[in-house]
Amino acid sequence: MEYEAIIQAASEARERAYAPYSGFRMGAAVLTTDGQVVAGSLVENVSLGLAMCAERVALFASVAAGARPKALALVSPRTDAELTFPCGACLQVGLELGGRDMVVIAVGTDGEREQVVLRDLLPRGPRKG
Ligand SMILES: [Zn+2]
Known part of the structure; x- marks a missing residue:
């Protein structure tokens, strides 16, 4: 899968939280x-x-790396028995830097995952041009 590398990196970063x-x-x-x-x-x-949040740390660091985000993976325990997706603040930062088509992958500590695009999570967030 195209995004295995970021899922693995997110899992390792979780250990360092x-x-x-x-x-x-x-x-x-x-x-x-x-x-x-x-x-x-x-x-x-x-x-x-x-x-x-881990997501904003990674999103901001992508700017420091001279790039922009194309996909974001989050590895986390569940929230109220559901996979945990980025909070509103992280979605807004993702919208600014990665745009509405940025891929967002929520991954549980059990490995279950769900992949969406940012526009599905924040359909009407304020954005530039
Ligand atoms: Zn957040």
């Missing part, structure tokens, strides 16, 4: 338009509002 407060370990990885794999881990802080 810094989640001493929630214990809800999440990892993400982006496939960039030029073929790079860029990982991100959840990072929490004792000042809880300073936590940063």
Whole structure:
């Protein structure tokens, strides 16, 4: 599958998550338009509002890598028994950088996965041109 590399990278990034407060370990990885794999881990802080989602860490890092995201994979425990998809803030950042056709893959810790495109998750988010 085209996205195996980012699923693997997201799984490894999940192991490196810094989640001493929630214990809800999440990892993400982006496939960039030029073929790079860029990982991100959840990072929490004792000042809880300073936590940063794994997905945004990876999305922002793709900019630092000189590229833009084409696909985003998230490996996480389930939320209310459902696969966990990116939060609204991460979807908005994904819309800005990757556009409406960016692929989003939610992967459970059991390996179950679901692949969608960003427009299905955030159909009417504000976007440039
Ligand atoms: Zn998020």
